[in-house]
Amino acid sequence: MADDEFERALSYSNSALSMLKRGRVPPYPQFYELFYVYATGVNSALNERINAVYSDRGMPKMERVENLYNEFLKAREVDERINAVSELMSKNIDSMQTAIHDASESAESYSGSLQQASTSLDGDIDPSALRALTQHLLSETKQMQETNKELEKRLENSRDDVTLLQHDLEEMRRESMTDSLTQIYNRKCFDQQLNKRILEAQKNGTPLCLIILDIDHFKNFNDKFGHQTGDQVLRLVAMTLSANTKGKDMAARYGGEEFAIILPDIELKDAARLSDTIRKTIQSKELLKRSTNEKLGRITASFGVARLGESDNATSLIERADRALYAAKRSGRNRTVAEDDKLMLTQSAA
Numbered sequence: 001m002a003d004d005e006f007e008r009a010l011s012y013s014n015s016a017l018s019m020l021k022r023g024r025v026p027p028y029p030q031f032y033e034l035f036y037v038y039a040t041g042v043n044s045a046l047n048e049r050i051n052a053v054y055s056d057r058g059m060p061k062m063e064r065v066e067n068l069y070n071e072f073l074k075a076r077e078v079d080e081r082i083n084a085v086s087e088l089m090s091k092n093i094d095s096m097q098t099a100i101h102d103a104s105e106s107a108e109s110y111s112g113s114l115q116q117a118s119t120s121l122d123g124d125i126d127p128s129a130l131r132a133l134t135q136h137l138l139s140e141t142k143q144m145q146e147t148n149k150e151l152e153k154r155l156e157n158s159r160d161d162v163t164l165l166q167h168d169l170e171e172m173r174r175e176s177m178t179d180s181l182t183q184i185y186n187r188k189c190f191d192q193q194l195n196k197r198i199l200e201a202q203k204n205g206t207p208l209c210l211i212i213l214d215i216d217h218f219k220n221f222n223d224k225f226g227h228q229t230g231d232q233v234l235r236l237v238a239m240t241l242s243a244n245t246k247g248k249d250m251a252a253r254y255g256g257e258e259f260a261i262i263l264p265d266i267e268l269k270d271a272a273r274l275s276d277t278i279r280k281t282i283q284s285k286e287l288l289k290r291s292t293n294e295k296l297g298r299i300t301a302s303f304g305v306a307r308l309g310e311s312d313n314a315t316s317l318i319e320r321a322d323r324a325l326y327a328a329k330r331s332g333r334n335r336t337v338a339e340d341d342k343l344m345l346t347q348s349a350a
Contacts, residue, residue, distance in 0.1 A: 011039075012036055012039040012040050013036065013039075015035070015036075015038075015039035016032055016035035016036040016038070016039050017032070017035075019035040019038065019039070019050075019054075020032065020035055022054075023054065023065070025065055026227045026228070030069050030180075031065060031069065033069075034046075034050075034065070034068060034069045035050075038050050046068070049068055050068065053065070053068070063255055063256035063257075066181075067255075070180075070186075176188070177189035177192075179238075179252070179253040181231055181234060181235065181253075182234050182235050182237075182238035182253050183235075183238065184238045184241065184242055184251050184252060184253055184259075185250060185251065185252035185253070186252060186253060187252065187253065187254060187255055189250075189252060190250070190252035190254060190260055190262070191314070193250050193252075193262055194210070194262055194314045194317075194318075195314050197248070197250075197262055197264050198308060198312070198313065198314060198317070200264070201264060201308055202308075202310075206264065206265050207264075207265060207266060207267050207268075207307060207308065208262070208263065208264050208265075208266075208307070208308040209263040209266050209267070209268055209270075209271035209305060209306065209307050209308070210260065210261070210262060210263070210305070210306050210307075210308075210317050210318065210321045211260065211261040211263065211271060211274075211275050211303055211304070211305050211321065212254060212258065212259070212260050212303070212304050212318070212321040212322055212324075212325050213258065213259050213260075213261075213275075213278075213279075213301045213302065213303045213304070213325065214257060214258050214259075214301060214302050214325060214329065215233060215234075215237060215257040215258075215299065215300075215301050216299075216300045216301055216302055216329075216333040216334055217300075217333075218230065218233065218256075218257035221233050221287075221296075225289070225296055229287070229289065229296065232287065233257075233287065233299055234253070234257065236282075236285060236287070236299065237259060237282060237299065237301065238251070238253065238259070240278060240281050240282050240285070241259055241261060241278065243281075244274065244277065244278050244281065245261060248264045248265065249261060249262065249263055249264070250262045260321075261275075261278075267307070268305065268306075268307040268338055268339070268340060269338075271305050271307070271338070272305045272336055272338040275303040275305050275336045275338075276303070276336045278303070279300075279301060279303055279334070279335070279336055282299055282300065282301050283298055283299070283300050283301075283334065284298075285298065285299060286298055287299060300333060300334035301334070302325060302328040302329045302333045302334060302335060302336075302337075303324075303325065303328060303335070303336040303337070304321045304322060304323065304324030304325025304326070304327070304328055304336075304337055304338075304339075305321065305324055305336065305337070305338040305339065306320035306321035306324055306338075306339045307339065320339050321339070323339070324337045324338060324339050324341070325337070327341070
């Protein structure tokens with residue numbers, strides 16, 4: 001590496017670390033990469049977004065930094081991997097087509113030899129000519145057998161390769177729809193599934209409920225114990241949601257410390273009951289600092305629950321669940337409020 005190239009890379013690295021320190025963003029590899037790319041200036045759209053984040057009261061929220069990474073780097077990485085797999089898949093298909101074409105030509109040649117032999121046998125043929133014809137047919141048959149074996153081998157290899165590529169594509173599809181920190185579905189997947197479930201419910205005339213929850217005083221965990229503890233809180237809540245959803249239910253990280261649960265085929269009172277069960281389960285878990293086993297306190301969350309109406313779309317359903325959530329937060333947090341709750345109706349009228 002030339003000296004000037006080394007100095008340039010070192011300068012980018014120092015700039016990235018400076019930005020991380022300035023924004024109090026933990027220097028995890030993905031965030032370091034994000035700000036290193038920013039320092040290089042190769043992505044003007046990314047730079048504009050980061051500049052806007054830092055100009056907004058100077059301190060970026062973790063959620064916004066994560067969203068920038070997912071949008072500009074993680075998504076690009078997935079796209080590149082998909083393109084690479086697609087190219088390999090295309091090559092395998094071409095190889096299979098070539099193998100089938102070669103086998104087809106060999107079969108046509110063999111068929112022609114049989115037809116020629118049949119014509120020869122129709123007339124008088126002396127023993128020496130018959131022996132020669134027999135030897136020729138045996139040679140052609142052996143060649144055909146070898147061609148078939150080669151075709152089987154090539155198709156078998158291609159089939160194995162395609163199976164591996166299909167696995168890779170499925171893994172990438174899963175990654176693109178999974179929140180990297182909590183390992184539950186991400187906002188992108190939530191948006192897709194909510195629209196899908198709304199259409200199904202409206203078509204079939206079945207109920208659908210939505211829960212939105214927010215971890216109470218989450219910022220305190222980050223400020224007091226650090227972002228790693230905050231991440232532990234997010235993962236613990238996500239695990240609790242996953243353990244309490246089943247079938248068509250879907251839990252997702254909605255953004256930052258907010259989560260959402262889509263509940264098809266369930267009425268509002270049952271969704272509120274499930275919501276409160278999850279709330280109590282979260283509250284029952286005591287957070288420990290892994291390095292010292294120090295008790296850091298209990299986690300609580302506030303929940304809002306809404307039921308799909310006849311004229312609802314995703315936006316209006318989310319808005320009503322949000323209003324129920326904020327009614328729960330205004331009422332002291334660590335509680336569940338459904339949209340038909342008297343508490344919410346009273347606050348809405350005030």
